[in-house]
């Protein structure tokens with residue numbers, strides 16, 4: 024797309040770009056009316072960090088939790104009680120409806136901490152912060168942007184790389200995202216997990232996530248969540264869960280695909296930017312860059 028198209032696809036709000044097809048200033052303004060709860064399950068992550076994957080894990084965990092605590096089958100009544108899980112996507116009445124939903128609510132967001140409704144921090148909602156190696160985030164974002172019509176597309180990877188490094192992305196610059204969230208990295212209501220560690224040891228990852236949100240799991244339940252949320256199984260179900268969009272979303276689902284795109288120079292540039300933003304930080308160490 025040319026510059027003009029790009030300008031039409033994204034808008035700026037408080038200095039950050041967002042896609043017009045998913046977000047609006049009116050919705051952002053009404054978001055402050057969300058009343059967060061201490062038992063909310065919030066998943067925060069920059070786009071392409073594995074939101075859909077970890078989101079599925081969380082939904083499965085909540086279904087298990089509800090079945091045990093409310094004697095409720097997970098399919099019962101659910102159609103009327105759901106909202107699109109992304110906090111910042113929807114209509115201006117979304118937050119009023121969300122305030123009426125029963126616990127426990129699962130909420131995803133790509134927003135910076137300073138742009139979240141204040142009640143999330145005030146009411147001590149628990150946040151799972153999902154991180155992914157910036158090079159794989161950029162790689163995934165590039166393919167995704169070119170795969171869907173609601174985001175700017177790029178003729179070449181080099182064009183995308185420049186945009187990624189110069190803060191022209193929807194939901195802002197990933198390095199800024201990391202440094203802003205780093206200020207909360209030691210908060211007791213926040214747990215961080217990386218895409219890479221979850222990929223390497225999903226059993227341990229899911230176990231830790233469940234423990235953080237106070238959801239007891241049997242060994243069998245743990246195994247079933249891990250299995251149902253594997254890349255293969257989510258990709259297989261994607262037609263049902265995400266329609267045609269699933270083909271674009273469930274792309275490779277691995278680590279280090281960036282090696283197929285980055286030049287040596289781009290690799291050095293990104294290492295340098297990471298160093299500058301993340302040196303000596305808790306999240307920087309967690310990403311084991």
Ligand code: A3P
Pocket residue numbers: 069070071072073074075076159162163164166222252253254255257272273274275276277280
């Ligand atoms: P790739 O493009 O590298 O394949 P998000 O959900 O935040 O948009 O992130 C999408 C990325 O997560 C994609 O990365 C996608 O393949 C990957 N992904 C989705 N489901 C996954 C799963 N079950 N296991 C591992 N990766 C998954």
